[in-house]
Amino acid sequence: MNIAKSIGKNGIVRFxxxxxxxxxxIGIPYFFLIMLFTVPFLVVLKLSVSETDxxxxxxxxxxxxxxxxxxIKLSNYIFLGTDPLYVETYWSSIKFAAIxxxxxxxxxxxxxxxxxxxxxxxxxxxxxxxxLPFWTSYLxxxxxxxxxxxxxxxxxNLLMWMHLIDxxxxxxxxxxxxxxxxxxxxxxxxxxxxxxxxxxxxLRLLEAANDLGATPWKAFWLVTVPLSKNGIVAGAMLVFxxxxxxxxxxxxxxxxxxxxxxxxxxxxxxxxxxxxxxxxVAVTMVGLIxxxxxIFNKYQADSxxxxxx
Amino acid sequence: MADSVANSTGRSDDSxxxxxxxxxxxxxxxxxxxxxxxxxxxxxxxxxLGSSGCGKSTLLRMLAGFELPTSGNIYLDGADxxxxxxxxxxINMMFQxxxxxxxxxxxxxxxxxxxxxxxxxxxxxxRVESMLGIxxxxxxxxxxxxxxxxxxxxxxxxxxxxxxxxxxxLLDEPLGALDRKLREQTQFELxxxxxxxxxxxxxxxxxxxxxxxxxxxxxxxxxxxxxxxxHPREIYETPSCLFVAGFIGDVNLFKGTVEVDExxxxxxxxxxxxxxxxxxxxxxxxxxxxxxxxxxxICLQKHEPTIEQxxxxxxxxxxxxxxxxxxIAYFGQFTLFHVKLDSGTVIKASRENAxxxxxxxxxxxxxxxxxxxxxDVVVLLN
Numbered sequence: 001m002n003i004a005k006s007i008g009k010n011g012i013v014r015f016x017x018x019x020x021x022x023x024x025x026i027g028i029p030y031f032f033l034i035m036l037f038t039v040p041f042l043v044v045l046k047l048s049v050s051e052t053d054x055x056x057x058x059x060x061x062x063x064x065x066x067x068x069x070x071x072i073k074l075s076n077y078i079f080l081g082t083d084p085l086y087v088e089t090y091w092s093s094i095k096f097a098a099i100x101x102x103x104x105x106x107x108x109x110x111x112x113x114x115x116x117x118x119x120x121x122x123x124x125x126x127x128x129x130x131x132l133p134f135w136t137s138y139l140x141x142x143x144x145x146x147x148x149x150x151x152x153x154x155x156x157n158l159l160m161w162m163h164l165i166d167x168x169x170x171x172x173x174x175x176x177x178x179x180x181x182x183x184x185x186x187x188x189x190x191x192x193x194x195x196x197x198x199x200x201x202x203l204r205l206l207e208a209a210n211d212l213g214a215t216p217w218k219a220f221w222l223v224t225v226p227l228s229k230n231g232i233v234a235g236a237m238l239v240f241x242x243x244x245x246x247x248x249x250x251x252x253x254x255x256x257x258x259x260x261x262x263x264x265x266x267x268x269x270x271x272x273x274x275x276x277x278x279x280x281v282a283v284t285m286v287g288l289i290x291x292x293x294x295i296f297n298k299y300q301a302d303s304x305x306x307x308x309x
Numbered sequence: 310m311a312d313s314v315a316n317s318t319g320r321s322d323d324s325x326x327x328x329x330x331x332x333x334x335x336x337x338x339x340x341x342x343x344x345x346x347x348x349x350x351x352x353x354x355x356x357x358l359g360s361s362g363c364g365k366s367t368l369l370r371m372l373a374g375f376e377l378p379t380s381g382n383i384y385l386d387g388a389d390x391x392x393x394x395x396x397x398x399x400i401n402m403m404f405q406x407x408x409x410x411x412x413x414x415x416x417x418x419x420x421x422x423x424x425x426x427x428x429x430x431x432x433x434x435x436r437v438e439s440m441l442g443i444x445x446x447x448x449x450x451x452x453x454x455x456x457x458x459x460x461x462x463x464x465x466x467x468x469x470x471x472x473x474x475x476x477x478x479l480l481d482e483p484l485g486a487l488d489r490k491l492r493e494q495t496q497f498e499l500x501x502x503x504x505x506x507x508x509x510x511x512x513x514x515x516x517x518x519x520x521x522x523x524x525x526x527x528x529x530x531x532x533x534x535x536x537x538x539x540h541p542r543e544i545y546e547t548p549s550c551l552f553v554a555g556f557i558g559d560v561n562l563f564k565g566t567v568e569v570d571e572x573x574x575x576x577x578x579x580x581x582x583x584x585x586x587x588x589x590x591x592x593x594x595x596x597x598x599x600x601x602x603x604x605x606x607i608c609l610q611k612h613e614p615t616i617e618q619x620x621x622x623x624x625x626x627x628x629x630x631x632x633x634x635x636x637i638a639y640f641g642q643f644t645l646f647h648v649k650l651d652s653g654t655v656i657k658a659s660r661e662n663a664x665x666x667x668x669x670x671x672x673x674x675x676x677x678x679x680x681x682x683x684x685d686v687v688v689l690l691n
Binding site for chain 2: 222
């Protein structure tokens with residue numbers, strides 16, 4: 001792949017002609033991504049920095065009287081950075097996403113471990129059971145939690161019937177209910193990458209650890225966990241990144257105390273009709289996720305490197 | 310013979326350093342290891358030899374602690390270890406795939422076992438350096454296993470095994486993963502290191518050459534039982550049964566009936582020829598036996614052997630067959646000839662290639678006489 005040669009007089013043509021079969025096949029998803037992701041994102045980015053009167057958006061660049069103007073309105077971003085409510089909302093989103101990730105890890109790891117160590121004939125069935133929730137509507141599953149946690153929902157009715165409580169416990173529209181919903185929805189995203197990592201582990205490494213004096217408990221922490229690092233990071237990122245911008249669960253199960261950026265985004269777009277502000281909120285959210293995304297990419301690349309010897 | 314292995318100081322005597330007592334392992338109904346007993350001397354290198362499925366790996370794993378015996382006992386230096394978990398046994402194993410921890414450096418791999426013992430840091434450092442010195446890997450201490458060659462990885466695995474000064478070292482197909490040239494080199498190096506450290510060693514292999522070269526004593530296993538236990542020479546020159554005779558090296562087998570049974574010699578008649586065996590056997594006339602003859606004991610020549618060539622005049626007329634050379638395999642150091650006898654049987658005869666054989670050079674299709682001494686054969690019952 002000599003790029004220098006490609007940048008020649010007929011370089012572009014040569015570039016396109018060489019390996020044209022390979023390039024066109026790879027080109028299709030690239031084209032897809034560009035049209036359906038990059039371009040829309042650039043539109044949103046543009047909206048966030050354009051001057052607007054509420055309905056019409058001015059162009060970023062203009063030419064008048066021999067002067068070329070570039071107008072980039074930063075006031076939305078400045079507002080986001082300084083308004084205490086917005087800052088708190090971003091912070092709250094990250095916090096809830098982090099709590100969700102940690103709980104998913106604590107619940108998901110034993111799950112994935114049990115699946116990976118079960119007899120090979122059982123594994124496909126277990127995998128199917130973990131992915132079964134995806135066959136039903138995500139919205140309905142979250143909504144079902146409402147029926148369970150509500151003041152006159154299943155849990156409260158059961159506890160009252162058993163005479164353990166007199167008044168229904170308020171569980172809905174709290175951080176508690178929202179976290180339950182988030183964990184419930186995202187745990188498979190933690191289990192699957194963890195499982196795929198754990199199942200490839202060479203069990204003789206555990207035997208070697210035992211042989212060298214490590215009890216099974218020690219061997220787990222000294223050998224299994226470090227070797228599953230890539231799986232943990234992959235699972236954590238798959239849970240954390242979407243959780244930050246989650247909308248449906250906070251909307252259905254959350255309440256006034258659960259500030260999440262997804263709901264704010266919705267309000268800005270549809271209640272306030274302030275597309276410019278909404279776009280800034282969206283772009284900022286992407287910016288916040290960039291760091292975890294970069295970590296995720298690095299670990300994906302690294303996972304091809306170290307294998308069991 | 311004392312019932313208890315321990316003497317007054319509580320330690321076993323060195324000739325029964327490892328004592329395997331009627332050990333069995335059953336998987337469902339199948340006996341992978343079937344009532345085996347064995348004594349291993351301190352400091353000896355002992356090989357378990359057999360083809361796949363004979364139970365040697367299961368026996369090794371029971372010694373290591375990865376399998377619980379169905380019945381029987383194992384004593385190491387007087388202590389009963391059969392029920393001990395592997396992390397409590399003073400035994401270390403080198404796995405066939407080395408099982409080096411991929412997320413740790415060479416240094417950390419070797420130090421792993423020492424850290425489990427709670428050794429102070431400086432002592433660990435000293436010991437690790439010393440181990441790396443023995444296996445000549447000091448400059449690679451900071452590397453990770455995937456950055457090393459196969460031979461280097463093996464040396465790390467070895468260093469890791471020796472680090473804790475185990476009472477018993479277990480090797481699972483130690484040279485299986487190496488290519489031929491490296492294997493030859495490593496065989497001697499390995500034995501030297503083990504003897505220098507002085508540790509008792511049990512190794513498992515399916516490669517009879519490996520067992521013969523490295524071990525002080527060998528146990529040939531089949532279907533969970535020991536067929537023969539002894540020094541490599543014993544196993545090769547005096548196999549106890551047909552299977553052992555055929556398993557180790559090449560062998561020619563003749564079936565025959567005992568015709569003359571004297572205390573100092575035996576005559577056996579077989580379709581190929583009459584055999585004169587210059588030692589007595591426990592048997593009687595009319596018994597059906599097999600005669601085992603190794604290829605290198607056979608002399609090939611173009612003319613019939615004279616009475617002067619024989620070991621004793623009584624052998625003249627016996628231990629000789631005539632045939633044609635059916636195939637020649639040149640191995641460099643020696644040549645293996647397939648000789649098709651008048652009776653149709655094919656026997657193998659081998660001969661070292663020394664220049665002075667040029668004048669007796671044998672070719673395909675040539676008629677030859679193959680003869681041997683009466684002291685070179687072994688009579689087997691089964």
